Amino acid sequence: MSALVLISVLGVAVLYLGIFGRKVILAPVAIIGLLAAIALLASGWHIHHPLLEGMLRFDRLATGFGIGMAAITVLVFLFGPDYYARKEWHVAEQYALMLFSLVGGLLMASYTNLLMLFLGYEVLSIPLYVLAGGKKRSLRSSEASLKYFLLGSFATAFMLMGIALLYSLTGSFDTGKLAAYMAAHAAPNMMLNFGLLFVVLGLAFKAGIVPFHFWKPDVYQGAPTLVTTFMATVVLMAAIAGFYRFIDATGMPHALATVLALLVLATLLVGNVIALRQTNFKRLMAYSSISHSGFLLLALLTDTGFAEGHGAAVGGTLLYYTFTYSLATTGLFILFTIAKRANQGAEHNGIFKGLWHAQPWLALCALALLLSLAGIPLTAGFIAKYQVFLLAIGAGWLKVMLFGVLMALLGIYYYIMVARELFAPAEQPVTFAVAPLNWAVVTLCTLAVLALGVWPHLPGL
């Protein structure tokens, strides 16, 4: 709770600092504030008491997701000084908006009340609509902002409709009451099913589940890379955390589990197959993120058909998966920015050519991060996928799981195609200018991904 307050105040403070024009100290202040918030979250590790009249509950998993999101935000902010150094935009607003968005993420990870879910969802999203349009003079950036806003509003409306339907049945926004109602009324109930479905649709939009994924490639491509990084990591973690809390609380009746299984199949298929044809790295990452959402949804699927609190293993898997995915993605987007600058703003996959000859260590880091996303053993990405496989097999979703295996194979293909570029010689000599801080963040991400791949129980979950 104190972490929530701290981050909100921090956002306001950063805004004020921006007014007084001290661009240099913005990132350090925000980072120190975030580290304090992480410490506050960590100190409340074993406190499970409800907050705000039982509308929020920072249990272990919510705390874990909170720490994970704040830590990734720190990494993104560490990338900030270099990224914004050569831009004239109002930098303070960028940091502040991301901090506000993070507050929304924390709410989504800890709600026990559907109103808080809605509040968190909106607090998370509205800053993002602004951030996506951060490059004011870029048509693509404006397109991204508008598209995200329109589709996002649509999804929000669905979600609100779902919450209203559920409220009309139970007379409460409390997820515990909803679970009790569902346990007492086992017979199929159209109103209940549609209520649940609409909330799920809203959450699926934010996670980029097919067929609600259309915004992802365009927004990823159009938004400034730093914002794309934030969306691909922190926002995904928040969306998955919110999704998990909803499914774990309600357990989802069988009919809806079937719908979710179909969504998993569609997401894995579309994400991976379309990613094969992408030449723009940001779009490739968007489609790969869609495919990862598919795997995450497969893990969520195993938590259906039970009463509240069944899926501790599911929650741990989701946290591990999204956190390690975020580490790899952050590192890769920083490397992408480095390569993009070296190639006069080009964004195709070929910009990584020559990295091995110019910066061998960074090329090895990029290789490790790509292999982690692909799920090759001894990286965290492999352990993450393996956990999903174990959950799916344990819950008896064997055929969905076999389909997932095939799609994971396609995934390996397109990541390897990027990895191949790293070692190819460049057509004309390129110089990769690397800021020391960026080098450090990439190295940190790589080492973390490898360490978590070899000792998966390091986070103590």
Added chain:
Amino acid sequence: MALLALVLIPLIAASLLLAMRPAAATARGLALVSTLLTLAVVLWLWYTWAGTAVTAYSLDWVPAWGMRFTIGYGGIGLLMLVLTGVLFPFIIGTGYKQPVGDAALVNALLLYSQAALFGVFMAQNAFLFYIFFELSLIPIFFLLLRWGGEHKRAITIRFFLYTLLGGLALLFSIAYATLQTPAPHSADFSALAALQLPAATQQWLFWTLFLAFAIKMPIFPFHSWQPETYTMAPTQGTMVLSAIMGKMGIYGIVVFLFTIVPIGTAYWQHLVIGLSLFGAVYAAVIAFRQDDFKRLVAYSSMSHLGLMCAALFTWNAYGISGGLYQTFAHGVLMVCLFYIAGMMEQRVGGNDLARMGGLKTRMPRFALLFMLIVGNAISMPLTQSFPGEWLMFNGLWQLNPWIALAGVVLIVLGAIYMLYVYQRVLLGPDRDVAVADADGEEHFMLVPLIAIIFLVGLFPNLVLQLVDAPVQQLLNTFTSLH
């Protein structure tokens, strides 16, 4: 400790090569010393083998998923370790006369793959096996991608995806089987072997497991990656692939299929034998029609592996012992043949058999060495392939004399295409071209290999004693099934 050394020596040597980037001669020297060290360790293990399975380490890794760091070896594992240890000095040695690209990088990649291969054969935990199984692929992948021949990109990617498909199927099977063990789950081979899965489960689980190994060997119809990959790969890469990595398939069949899904194996036995033998005959016929030396050897390798796989599935002492024995003989043979192909490629500037011929008078010493190796390839008595072929033939005969007929056809076809190659490479009217005869370095490679061929040919028990006890143990489990 000796087992850990097998993984660590190549790992450290390879990392040194990568970090220091020494000149070509130093790089090759370091790599050769490292492989000779591992050879010494392997020979020591062989010499001190007491006939009982050894578990060297068993440490917890992620207990909740049954992941344990368990390494050790039984007779069959030791055979594979010996194979890897004996062949790698020759594979590194090939780089002296037939260098490809950046010596430090190439040798580092080869040594990484050696470390992973040792890991595969000493892992006693299915999960650990899988990790090494995949890791062994990655250095070879880069070797092929960087220094392969024509169309290297498309071919390498196809090869990579094929094997990864098998790998993922294997991972799925391991995850499934591990979850069936009583809690706390364990993926140790001993725990998985104690599983008694229902027959219906074994029947489908057989295929998800078999797919991985069938692709690796390869067995018809999962072979389409192999001829192109072997042809395009640099010689050293082809040697690792054909002489050792293909054997991971044979090893996997014995370790996984025969112990975890014996009922499934019994159920599909005849289908697999049929596929293997059909593939073997098919590959032998295609081999006969090849005009490219390396491609011909690639098809002959596929033909041999098909016969070995069929022999394993006969499920009698002759067949299994023969199949396992032949992994060693075939590994040595593949290194010889690909080395010879590399020699010819350097001399006439390509693998095209049409450009060869009529060279016997100009390279008499080479002709003799090649003749001895061809003798091994067609399983002449006194060479190491003869006892293997004889055992496998007996195994097939015990199962069904008609199936053994396919074995006879294979032996005849093998003799036809190998002698035909010899003829096309060396015999015929003299050509007025200047080619050098085999020089000192090449003798240094081929003479020891030929010595191994005859040593094991005369004393096949050197290898057979390793597999006797484990094969008996396997057969006992089979008889208890019926």
